[in-house]
Amino acid sequence: MCADTITETPDYKSTLNLPRTDFPMRAGLPKREPEWLKRWEELDIYGRLRAKQGRTPFTLHDGPPYANGNLHIGHALNKTIKDMIVRSHQMMGYDARYIPGWDCHGLPIEWKIEEKYRAKGLDKDAVDVVEFRQECRDFAAGWVDIQREEFKRLGVTGNWAEPYLTMDFHAERVIAEEFMKFLMTGTLYQGSKPVMWSPVEQTALAEAEVEYHDKDSLTIWVKFKVLGDSDLAGAHVVIWTTTPWTIPSNKGVVYGEDFDYGLYEVTGTPEESWANVGDKFILADKRAEDVMTRARLEDGMWTRLRDVTSGELSGLSLAHPLAGVEGGDGEWDAPRDFRAAPFVTDEDGTGFVHCAPSHGMDEFELYRDAGMLAEVITYNVDPDGTFRADLPLFGGKAILKPNGKEGDANKAVIDKLVEVGGLLARGKIKHSYPHSWRSKAPVIYRNTPQWFAAIDKPVGDGQDTYGTTIRERALTSIDELVKWTPKTGRNRLYSMIESRPDWVLSRQRAWGVPLTCFVKKGAKPTDEDFLLRNKQVNRRITSTFEAEGADAWYEEGAKKRFLEGIVNPDDYNQVFDILDVWFDSGSTHAFVLRDREDGTADGIADVYMEGTDQHRGWFHSSMLQACGTIGRAPYRNVVTHGFTLDEKGNKMSKSLGNTIVPEKIVQQYGADILRLWVAQTDYTADQRIGPEILKGVADSYRRLRNTMRFMLGSLADFTEADRIEPAEMPELERWVLHRLADLDDTVRKGYAGFDFQGVFQAVFTFATVDLSAFYFDVRKDALYCDGDTPRRRAARTVLDILFHRLTTWLAPILVFTMEEVWLERFPGAESSVHLVDMPETPASWRDDALAAKWAMIRQARRVVTAALEVQRTDKVIGASLEAAPVVHVRDAEMLAALKSVHFDDLCITSALTLTDDPSPAEAFRMPETEGVGVVFEKADGTKCQRCWKILPDVGTHAHPGVCGRCDSALT
Incomplete structure (x- = not known):
C-alpha cells in the first residue's frame, strides 16, 4: 500500500x-x-402519605423521650430504628403513622428549676406552686423545640407539626381520667410501706428510676443478747448489716428454719478484739468461722459448744443492743421479736437477719402477714434522710448529706454500739447499690404513706377476657397478645411483672399531674368511705383540666370549686401528691392511640420500640396501666435495642x-x-x-x-x-x-x-x-x-x-x-x-432451576478469574481481555451449562475454549471447585480499537480497526 x-x-x-x-x-x-x-x-411528604386511600393502618407508638437536654447517641439510635420501621412499612403498602411525643413532667425538669433557684439563693417552697409549675412548663417546651429539630435533622419522618406532649391540657386531663379509673375500680389504695426514697430529691422512686452503681458501705456485726431463763440466756445472736443507720429502727431478728446453728464460746482474744473470753455467740455453722475471723479471733480462740435447734430458737426473745442505754429514754428497752423467715440466707452474714420493717420490704411483708405491722413500724427517718429530731441519741443525724455524700448517721450509730459493747466487728464492703438515676445519689428504703395500685386485687371492671387482676392480665398479654423482638424481651418483662409488688403511684413533688382524689377527714385508709368516689366530681375535674390544665388543682379554692354542690368540701382533704411520671407515659396510649384522629381504631399500637432498659420502664408501666384500664397490653409488638458503647466496648x-x-x-x-x-x-x-x-x-x-x-x-x-x-x-x-x-x-x-x-x-x-x-x-x-x-x-x-x-x-x-x-x-x-x-x-x-445452573457457572467462573489474576499479578497480561484460556471441566452437567452461555463474555476474555479433556499438570485449580482446571493462553488476533477485545477478525470490516460486533454497531 x-x-x-x-x-x-x-x-x-x-x-x-x-x-x-x-x-x-x-x-x-x-x-x-x-x-x-x-x-x-x-x-408535605408525611401529609401526602396520609392521604393515600385504602391502606391498612400501621402505628408505631413513640415512647416519649424526656424534654431536658440535647440528644445523645442512644436517642439517635432509637429514633432511627423507629423511622426505619415506619418508612419500611409505609413502602410495603401500609398507612404507617408516627406521632412523635415527649415526656414533660417529673423530677428531672423540676430539679433543673430548683438548681436555678439555688444558684440565686431562692427557696423553692417560697414560690407560688402555679408559678413554679409554669417555669417547669416553659423549660420543657424549650427543649421540645430543640430536640424536634435535632430529630428531624436525622431524617426522621412523622407528624412533627402535631406531636403529643404529656403536659398538653388534653393529655393532663386524660392522665387524670386514667388515674380515676383506678380510683373508681378500687385498685387505688393508700398504704404505708417501705419504698425506695431519695433523701436528696425528697421523693419516692419507682424501680425504673433507679440505677445500680458500686458503693462502699460500712458493715457491722451486732450482738443481740438472749433474754429469759433458758441455758442460752446471756448468749448473743449476731447479725450483720450494710446499713448501720437502720439499727435504731430494729424491731426483731429472724433466722432460717432449716439451717444448722451452733453455740460458740470465745476462749481467748487478742488485744484489739471486741470479743471477751467467755462470750457466747449463736451462729449459723456455715458462717461461724468467717464471723470469728471478722472479730479478729484466730484458730484456737473459740470453740463450738453444741447444736442449737430451730425449736430452741423459736422460744427465745432478744434485747436490742441499745436497751437501757443512758439517754435512750426507753426507746429500745422492749424485747425484740425473734422468728423464722424464708428470706434468711447462710451464704453470707451470720445466718441471722436484723429486721427494721420500715426500711426493708422482706421484713415489712413478714410482719404484715403476721398481723404485727402496728407494733413494728417506725417513722424514725424524715423525708430529707435525717433522723427525726426527737429520736434519742441520734436526732437530726443525716444518713446522706444534701449533696448525696455519706452523712453522720452511720458513724453515730456505730460509735454508740461500740460504747455500749454491742459491736462484735466492723468493716467495709463494695457492692452494687441503688442510686437515683437523676441526682445520682444513693437511695434508701423508707416507710412512708404512699398511694398504690393493687395489682393482685380483682379490678371489677368487666374486662376479664385476659384475667381479673392487673398482674393476671399482664402475664396473659405477654404470652398471648404480644410478639417480642428479640424473644428474650418476653422473659425479662414476664419475670419482672410476675414478682413485682404493688405499683407506687405517688410522688412528693410539684411538677406533674396530681392524684386527683379526696380523702374523708377522720377516716382511716381501710375505711370504705376513705376515698371519695364520685363520677360527678370526676367529670368536673377532668373538664376543668381539659380547659385549663392540671394547674387548676393548685389554684386557691380548688377543693371548693371541685366539690361544692356535690359533697361538702369541709368533709374532705385534697391530695397534693403527683403521679409517678411512668403513669403519665404509661397512659399515652389513651390520649394518643385512642383519642387522636391519626391514632388507631382500637387504641392498640402495632409496635412499641425502645431500649432494653424500658422493660422496667415504659413497656412495664404501659402494660400495668393499660391492664388496669382496658384489660390488656396496649401493644402487639415490642422491639428492643441495646445500649451504645464505644469502640472498645x-x-x-x-x-x-x-x-x-x-x-x-x-x-x-x-x-x-x-x-x-x-x-x-x-x-x-x-x-x-x-x-x-x-x-x-x-x-x-x-x-x-x-x-x-x-x-x-x-x-x-x-x-x-x-x-x-x-x-x-x-x-x-x-x-x-x-x-x-x-x-x-x-x-x-x-x-x-x-x-x-x-x-x-x-x-x-x-x-x-x-x-x-x-x-x-x-x-x-x-x-x-x-x-x-x-x-x-x-x-x-x-x-x-x-x-x-x-x-x-x-x-x-x-x-x-x-x-x-x-x-x-x-x-x-x-x-x-x-x-x-x-x-x-x-x-x-x-426460576430455581436457572439459579442452580448459574450457581455452577459462577463457580467455574471464579476459577477462571482467579487464574487470570495470577497472570496479571505476574505482569504476563495487563487485562483479562488479553487472555484466551482453555478451561478443562470434568463434570458433564457443568460443561454443558458453560457451553450453553457465552462463557468467554462472562469471564471477560477475548476467547475461551471449553473441553472435557483431563486437566494437565500445569492447570490452575482451586480446592473448593474440584474438576475445573484452567490453562492460560494469550488471545490471538488484533485489539479492537472500540471494545478492546483481541480477535482475529479485527481490521477485516468496513470500519477500520474494529471487530465484527463493533462494525455492526457503527453501521
Whole structure:
C-alpha cells in the first residue's frame, strides 16, 4: 500500500454508549441533607402519605423521650430504628403513622428549676406552686423545640407539626381520667410501706428510676443478747448489716428454719478484739468461722459448744443492743421479736437477719402477714434522710448529706454500739447499690404513706377476657397478645411483672399531674368511705383540666370549686401528691392511640420500640396501666435495642471522654452515615461506635453509592420503548430477575420482622457482589459497545427494574441518598422516592432451576478469574481481555451449562475454549471447585480499537480497526 493511502484508525470513543450522569461520586451529605429536609417539608411528604386511600393502618407508638437536654447517641439510635420501621412499612403498602411525643413532667425538669433557684439563693417552697409549675412548663417546651429539630435533622419522618406532649391540657386531663379509673375500680389504695426514697430529691422512686452503681458501705456485726431463763440466756445472736443507720429502727431478728446453728464460746482474744473470753455467740455453722475471723479471733480462740435447734430458737426473745442505754429514754428497752423467715440466707452474714420493717420490704411483708405491722413500724427517718429530731441519741443525724455524700448517721450509730459493747466487728464492703438515676445519689428504703395500685386485687371492671387482676392480665398479654423482638424481651418483662409488688403511684413533688382524689377527714385508709368516689366530681375535674390544665388543682379554692354542690368540701382533704411520671407515659396510649384522629381504631399500637432498659420502664408501666384500664397490653409488638458503647466496648461517659455526639457525626459525615451505622449493627444487642467503625460505614456507603451511580449512568435516556419482556431476555438477565424475586422476599420479611441488619446485608451483598462485581462487570461490554441489540435492551430493562427496587428497598435506611438517586433520574417538582411503594415482584421471575445452573457457572467462573489474576499479578497480561484460556471441566452437567452461555463474555476474555479433556499438570485449580482446571493462553488476533477485545477478525470490516460486533454497531 502506498504511503499516501494510509489512514489513521478513527477515535471511536464518541461512538460508545458510555454512562452519562451528573450524580457525583462525593456525596457532600452534611451540606446537602438540609436541602432535602426543606423540600420534604414544602412537599408535605408525611401529609401526602396520609392521604393515600385504602391502606391498612400501621402505628408505631413513640415512647416519649424526656424534654431536658440535647440528644445523645442512644436517642439517635432509637429514633432511627423507629423511622426505619415506619418508612419500611409505609413502602410495603401500609398507612404507617408516627406521632412523635415527649415526656414533660417529673423530677428531672423540676430539679433543673430548683438548681436555678439555688444558684440565686431562692427557696423553692417560697414560690407560688402555679408559678413554679409554669417555669417547669416553659423549660420543657424549650427543649421540645430543640430536640424536634435535632430529630428531624436525622431524617426522621412523622407528624412533627402535631406531636403529643404529656403536659398538653388534653393529655393532663386524660392522665387524670386514667388515674380515676383506678380510683373508681378500687385498685387505688393508700398504704404505708417501705419504698425506695431519695433523701436528696425528697421523693419516692419507682424501680425504673433507679440505677445500680458500686458503693462502699460500712458493715457491722451486732450482738443481740438472749433474754429469759433458758441455758442460752446471756448468749448473743449476731447479725450483720450494710446499713448501720437502720439499727435504731430494729424491731426483731429472724433466722432460717432449716439451717444448722451452733453455740460458740470465745476462749481467748487478742488485744484489739471486741470479743471477751467467755462470750457466747449463736451462729449459723456455715458462717461461724468467717464471723470469728471478722472479730479478729484466730484458730484456737473459740470453740463450738453444741447444736442449737430451730425449736430452741423459736422460744427465745432478744434485747436490742441499745436497751437501757443512758439517754435512750426507753426507746429500745422492749424485747425484740425473734422468728423464722424464708428470706434468711447462710451464704453470707451470720445466718441471722436484723429486721427494721420500715426500711426493708422482706421484713415489712413478714410482719404484715403476721398481723404485727402496728407494733413494728417506725417513722424514725424524715423525708430529707435525717433522723427525726426527737429520736434519742441520734436526732437530726443525716444518713446522706444534701449533696448525696455519706452523712453522720452511720458513724453515730456505730460509735454508740461500740460504747455500749454491742459491736462484735466492723468493716467495709463494695457492692452494687441503688442510686437515683437523676441526682445520682444513693437511695434508701423508707416507710412512708404512699398511694398504690393493687395489682393482685380483682379490678371489677368487666374486662376479664385476659384475667381479673392487673398482674393476671399482664402475664396473659405477654404470652398471648404480644410478639417480642428479640424473644428474650418476653422473659425479662414476664419475670419482672410476675414478682413485682404493688405499683407506687405517688410522688412528693410539684411538677406533674396530681392524684386527683379526696380523702374523708377522720377516716382511716381501710375505711370504705376513705376515698371519695364520685363520677360527678370526676367529670368536673377532668373538664376543668381539659380547659385549663392540671394547674387548676393548685389554684386557691380548688377543693371548693371541685366539690361544692356535690359533697361538702369541709368533709374532705385534697391530695397534693403527683403521679409517678411512668403513669403519665404509661397512659399515652389513651390520649394518643385512642383519642387522636391519626391514632388507631382500637387504641392498640402495632409496635412499641425502645431500649432494653424500658422493660422496667415504659413497656412495664404501659402494660400495668393499660391492664388496669382496658384489660390488656396496649401493644402487639415490642422491639428492643441495646445500649451504645464505644469502640472498645466501654460505656460512654463524659469523664472518660469517649462520648459520641450525633450532631458531630452529622456535621462530619451526614445523617445517612449515622443511619447506615444503625442498619449495619445488630441493634438487639449492645452496639459499638467510634471513629474507626464510622470509617468502615462510610466505605460501605461509598461502594453502594458507586453501584447506584453506575445504574444512573447506564440508564440515561432509557424509555419504555427500550423495554423488553423477561421471556425475550438472555439467561443472565433472567438470573438477575430470579435473584430479585428471592431478595424481594428477604427484604419484605426482614422489614416486617424489624431485621434491618438482615435487610441491609442482603441488599448490600447483592449490590456489591452480584451486581458490581459480576453482572455490571460482565455487561459493561454490551452496555457500552453494543448497538440497539436485544442483549443491550435486556440489560437496560433489568437495570431499570433494579433501580426501582434498590432505591425503594434502601429508602427507609438511606433516606437522603435514595432521594438524591431518585431525583437524579426523576427530577420533577413533585417527585420523591418517599411517595412510592416498593414494586411488587412477579412470582414468575423465580426460576430455581436457572439459579442452580448459574450457581455452577459462577463457580467455574471464579476459577477462571482467579487464574487470570495470577497472570496479571505476574505482569504476563495487563487485562483479562488479553487472555484466551482453555478451561478443562470434568463434570458433564457443568460443561454443558458453560457451553450453553457465552462463557468467554462472562469471564471477560477475548476467547475461551471449553473441553472435557483431563486437566494437565500445569492447570490452575482451586480446592473448593474440584474438576475445573484452567490453562492460560494469550488471545490471538488484533485489539479492537472500540471494545478492546483481541480477535482475529479485527481490521477485516468496513470500519477500520474494529471487530465484527463493533462494525455492526457503527453501521
